Amino acid sequence: MNRRRFLQFSAGLGGMSALIAACGSTSQSPNVSSTQPAASAPSDQKLAKTLNWYNWGNYVADSILQKFKEEFGVTVNVDTYSSNEEMEAKFKAGGNPGYDLITPSDYMVSKMAAAGLLEKLDFNNIPNYALIDPSLKNTYFDPTNEYSVAYNWGTTGFAYNKNKVPEPITSWKQVIEWPAELRGKLGMLDDVRELLAVGLRVLGYSGNSSSPAEINAARDLLIELKRRANYTLTDSPTAGANLVAGDVVGTMIYTPEAVTAREQNPDIVYVIPGDVSTIWQDNLCIPKGAPSKYTAEVFINFLCRPDIAAENANEIGLATPCAEAIKQGLIDEALIKDKTVYPDVAAMGNALEFLRKGDPAVDELFQRAFDEIRSA
Amino acid sequence: MATESTVVYLGEHTETWPPRELQRPSLGTFALVAVTLFTFAFLYVPIVVLVFFSFNSARSGAVWEQFSLRWYERVLSNPRILEAAMNSLIVALLATLGSVVIGTLMALAMERYRFRSQPLWDGLLYLPVIVPEIVMGISLLLFFAAVRLERGIVTLVISHIAFCMPFVYLTMRARLADFDRSLEEAAQDLGANEWVTFRRITLPLLMPGIISSALLAFTLSLDDFVISFFVTGVGSQTLPVYIWGQIRRGVTPEVNAISTLMLALSIILVLISQLLQRRQRV
């Protein structure tokens, strides 16, 4: 996808994402043929000895990697990053440092593809792609399914200790109106767009607004909240740890860390506030210049195998994109029934929105507003 | 960051004066003792508590459950931690070797020769000590990107030499300033050539300085997180970079165990330095 098309996509839809639009069709049989790329000559069909995966921290079960080694004799090395941009920088600066596989989030897939940093996948090597939930295909960031295979998806919601807040929290508006007596006990995410999106949405704007006036209004709202609630700004894993440790009683958080926090303390509740929350999707992609592209594809295929996908999802608390694993009943009952881990995307409709980052000018606008919040 | 002055403690101690205050304690002495004890408590309590809880079986919080070595088992059976530790050691050893050789040569040149650009180098060599680590890390990242050098052990070693070298230089320079050259002259009068003089006289005399600067460089390299964070590449994460990833995930008992092991390593290093220093004195 070229840049202009991406921008049209981002600008025009006003929060309604392609994913949600496509959601009515979950029952359709997987349409594999449309995703087949033009037949390309297999370059090197031999498995490499090692595979280097640049992944988010704590984002794959060790047992899976062990099994892959047993079955295919390939050792998977995992290095970790904590933001999409941190990962992107490694590829922008001086080309691929030697990774075969990366896990960019939605907007980063289109950004990296546009910059020519991604390889097209050879789906002949990934037959299990047919088992992936069709609603996670033909996404706005990879409309023709050339570069990415869904790995996990989730939401940016709110987790709180039900014994320590006066009433259940169901909306971002309640978060913005955080009670003064719980000053210092609120956590927000140290992420430019996620944080400002909360302000924008409470004011009735899209989290993808590019209007300086709207962004500044959101900024003011969040500065006011900071003065009153004195919230922390941390990344999601730290937010989870803080919630468990009691340093905060409620925090903005991503699904996987919320699930982990809940396991450590049963009083913790995770909600996806209905006044629009962020939905995100992390994807398996092969960066340009990957030393062992074929092995990476075999591994992607392995990750899409129902038993493996299920084991990974159960262990890490992921929402598996492997529809077949769900159909076969391999996912833990508690997880699959949990509407916060597997939200009913179709039913939630406009209440979920992808954050589309990547326009440098808009990013700078957001970053400045964010710096002002941080320094307030 | 550390100081070139730290080296001096490894050197000869000048003769002690009778600590008069201790013989007839005054209010001032009492205050001094109190502040010192308080400071040592401040320095040590968090470390001791960390070590203590590394033997706790509980997953989180500061409540003692029962004695357990499970976190150590986890650490020692985690290939990623072992790999990171290995990377750290390799980088530290190579960086120490490189920075000691380069820094010592430079100190020799600056101390024993006179040339026009000397003041310039004098200033430049202080600069890496003064420049904030984050600036150095980012500029090295940009540099490796520009020259298309693949990030990994090589870039780590290059960067570590770059920030250790000035400290080695400053240490050696201070040593050389006190150096008694009459021994070298005597050797040459006795017919030894430059190389023999260097090997038999200069090098042994410089050894205490070399050892202390090597230990300093080794510590600086093992300690570094910020610069390593920017220049690390595939499969070359160092231990601090790994620990950083873990710490950001909150209180993980494995980190307590790794920290305790690293603490043990630093105690061993301090002991080695003390032993070496004692041997040098004899």
Place this chain on the structure above:
Amino acid sequence: MMQLFRRHPQLQAAALMFPGAFWLIAFFLIPLAIMGVISFMSRDALGDPAPPYTLNNYLDIFRDVRFNPSISLDGGFTVRLIEGLYVDLFWRSLWLSLISTVITLLIAFPVALFMARLPRRYRNLALFAVMIPFWTNFLVRTYALQFMLRGNGPINTLLRALGLAPIELLFTPTAVMLGLVYGNLPFMILPLYTSLEKFDWTMIEAAQDLGANAWQAFRRVMLPLVSPGVVAGSILTFVPAVGSYVTVDLMGGGRTNMIGYSIAQQFSTIANWPFGSAMALLMMIVVTVAAVLYFRSSRGEQRTIV
């Protein structure tokens, strides 16, 4: 060949200088120069640094500056004359670092003094005790402190056990200050100790014999002679504090912002390399100028900080 070297000391010097000079130029100055070039670049449609060259990145730092003298005690004890987002951030970072350096110095000086006056046997033991934290990984120590201060950490657990209300310690400006002091204490104690250890105490006696009181003896005799240690320790404490990232992140919880953290974010979260480079270089210049001025003002005749 050897003959040539023997006859030309300049060549010998050049040969000895070469590896170090090469390293310094190739891996310190050139990277800074590249950063300098990038700091004058704009961003292309993908956000990568690209020509045309511009001053905008530097101007942006000062864009919103206005005159507004004020003193505030919350969120980092700031005294300021002008106001503006990044200018404030710079100022606050320098200010917090200065305060942390002064506190560290005030704690470290008596300790170093005490250590230097101990009998030799105990002195080595005390030195050993300072060196262990000094040699312990900075991250590990900061993490240990974070663990202590947590809501369910040892301090609050103890308070609860005693029937007292837990206190919020972590993620406060005080915690950041504590982290800076804690992290840098050994770097202050050791150089101070090194100069104090060399100090000739008979000079104090001499001063007192000449009628000086304790304060005068300290101020006029001791301080000038131990000032190299004070300068070395202060610079080794101040510089890392200004650019600190780890401490701000682990102890501040996003409530205290310092310039080092903001710069890192320009690179890690929005990949705005030109603006990040401009801020980083400006920080380097400010810190270097501050350090050099401090050297000059307090060092007098001496030429090294050892």
